[in-house]
Amino acid sequence: MVSITTKTGDKGETSLWSGERVSKDDLRVEAYGTVDELNSFLSEASHYLKSHEVKKIINEVQNNLFKVAGELASKSQTYKYPIQEEDALKITNYVYEFENRLDLKGFVIPGRTLQSAKLDICRTIARRAERRIIALDKKEPVSEPLKKYANRLSDLLFVLARFEEYIEDKIEFKKW
Numbered sequence: 001m002v003s004i005t006t007k008t009g010d011k012g013e014t015s016l017w018s019g020e021r022v023s024k025d026d027l028r029v030e031a032y033g034t035v036d037e038l039n040s041f042l043s044e045a046s047h048y049l050k051s052h053e054v055k056k057i058i059n060e061v062q063n064n065l066f067k068v069a070g071e072l073a074s075k076s077q078t079y080k081y082p083i084q085e086e087d088a089l090k091i092t093n094y095v096y097e098f099e100n101r102l103d104l105k106g107f108v109i110p111g112r113t114l115q116s117a118k119l120d121i122c123r124t125i126a127r128r129a130e131r132r133i134i135a136l137d138k139k140e141p142v143s144e145p146l147k148k149y150a151n152r153l154s155d156l157l158f159v160l161a162r163f164e165e166y167i168e169d170k171i172e173f174k175k176w
Contacts, residue, residue: 017073027139031132032072038125039065045118050167054160057094061153071146072133088148091156098159102166107174112165119161126154 013021014029022029042062049055064087071079111117130150133142165171 016075017070017079018075018077020075022075027132027136028072028075031129031136032069034125034129034132035065035069035072038122038129039069041118041122041125045115045122048115048118050115050164054163057156057160061091061156064149068146068149071143072136075140082143083146083149085145085148088145088152091149091152095152095155095159098163102159102162102171104159104162104171105173108162109172109174110161112170112172113168116161116164116170119157119164123154123157123161126150126157130154 012024014024015021016028039062042058042065046055046058046062049058064083067079067081067083067087071082073079110120130147130153133147133150136142137147162171
């Protein structure tokens with residue numbers, strides 16, 4: 001049996017996928033760690049979703065987040081399965097598709113259903129992950145498709161949360 005405990009991180013360092021040792025608070029580790037957190041929260045959210053269509057999209061996103069994290073965890077080697085321009089385009093098209101179905105017309109009070117609240121939490125984690133990715137990009141280059149994917153992801157999670165509210169007639173707009 002192989003243990004997941006290696007004891008190699010006991011002094012505050014970890015190994016990247018590409019083999020380098022870095023501090024556990026390195027910007028790269030922060031970025032892929034936040035992506036991992038997002039993936040875990042998406043797992044929880046998926047248990048509450050009513051729409052099978054939304055569940056399918058969330059599953060696609062979760063699979064792509066492994067590519068995002070793997071790419072972020074690679075420093076000296078090119079990651080074998082990077083996020084591609086097509087990945088960002090696909091979620092951009094999902095955003096447009098759901099926007100056309102929803103007729104959003106103002107600020108929305110988030111989390112009007114349990115499942116939309118879970119997706120809204122994921123949306124805010126996705127935004128934090130994007131901020132971590134941008135901070136890393138200022139120090140070490142991050143691919144344009146990955147940055148684009150991270151940017152679009154919070155938009156996608158927003159419209160999917162609203163769709164979950166829409167199917168229960170529970171979208172609530174902010175009244176001024």
